[in-house]
Amino acid sequence: xxxxxxxxxxxxAESESDEVTAAALLASFExxxxxxxxxxxxxxxxEKTGIDGSAVDAAIEGDAAGLRLEDGAAIVAAPTDRDGDAxxxxxxxxxxxxxxxxxxxxxxxxxxxxxxLTGQEVQQALEGRAPMTLGQLAEIMAVIERRKP
Numbered sequence: 001x002x003x004x005x006x007x008x009x010x011x012x013a014e015s016e017s018d019e020v021t022a023a024a025l026l027a028s029f030e031x032x033x034x035x036x037x038x039x040x041x042x043x044x045x046x047e048k049t050g051i052d053g054s055a056v057d058a059a060i061e062g063d064a065a066g067l068r069l070e071d072g073a074a075i076v077a078a079p080t081d082r083d084g085d086a087x088x089x090x091x092x093x094x095x096x097x098x099x100x101x102x103x104x105x106x107x108x109x110x111x112x113x114x115x116x117l118t119g120q121e122v123q124q125a126l127e128g129r130a131p132m133t134l135g136q137l138a139e140i141m142a143v144i145e146r147r148k149p
Contacts, residue, residue, distance in 0.1 A: 022142040029072065029134045036075050092128065102149070106120070
């Protein structure tokens, strides 16, 4: 779901000057989350996912940059028969495979993103040992996608 947004963004980038950007990915993530949230409805979404009402409200309004990946995945999965944890696992797999393809380590990613994260914090976020917001996810994915051969 989130990693499919990257494939759509790559298809839209026709030249090197049309690189995948963190801002474009975040906007796509916010659209994905807000449409899923609107489809299922606020009250049902809070009940089904257990996500805090203020986080759900932000998602519905399209302000998902600060939303945790796990919460965004639960929202996106809610109207489908998918499991939010499976969506998170797919995202992490996509990130790790992308890092291998792009020959990137966590320190290189940390140096290339605007988020104030160290290499160790990037690694913890990728492994799920520390929270990662959708804004951070967009930055990390953009770096990986720009470096892929």
